[in-house]
Amino acid sequence: MNTTRTDKNIWPGLTYQDPLAQRDWLRxxxxxxxxxxxxxxxGEVVHSEMLWPEGGRVMIHSACKQDKTFSAQTGTGNLYVVVGDPDAVYSRAQDLGARLVREMREEDYGSRGFSIADPEGNSWSFGTYAG
Known part of the structure; x- marks a missing residue:
């Protein structure tokens, strides 16, 4: 399994009613x-990026943007973030009071991870599976 790959050519983008609060939540x-x-x-965010320290980024923007091209829906995204230490992220998620979607568990394909929902309903999965 290649665990050194750094993907940088696909940047998911999510729309939020309160993108500044979402940036804080992700931080x-x-x-x-x-x-x-x-x-x-x-409170309008035209463009923003939040960087995952292990590689990758996500774009966060306002539903209230003047340009409505990518502002139609909120709370419908589902992202997967590769992490070296899912237990540390799980602990931070618990401290945030994040709604648990899927408990921490070991998968038969060799991953350890969990899923939570952000305050506006998007699902975030964190796990060790790196493809």
């Missing part, structure tokens, strides 16, 4: 701040 899970471009509207 508390272990993500790091990336680009933040705020718009003219109050």
């Amino acid at each position: 508390r899970l272990g993500f790091e701040d990336g680009v933040l471009v705020e718009g003219d509207g109050e």
Whole structure:
């Protein structure tokens, strides 16, 4: 299994009613701040990125953007994040009071992980399976 691959050519993007709160939530899970471009509207986020320290990023933006191209739905995403230490992320998720979607478990394909929902309903799975 190749565990050294660093994927950087697909960046999922999610729409939020409160993208600044989502950035804070992700930061508390272990993500790091990336680009933040705020718009003219109050709380409007035109473009932002949150970086996973082990590689990868996710774009977070406002549902209230002037450009509605990618702002139609909130709470419908499902992302998988590869982690070296899922227990540490699980602990941070518990500290956040995140809603557990799937308990921490060992999978028959060799992964250890769990799933939670963010405050606006998107599912985030964290596990050791790296493809």
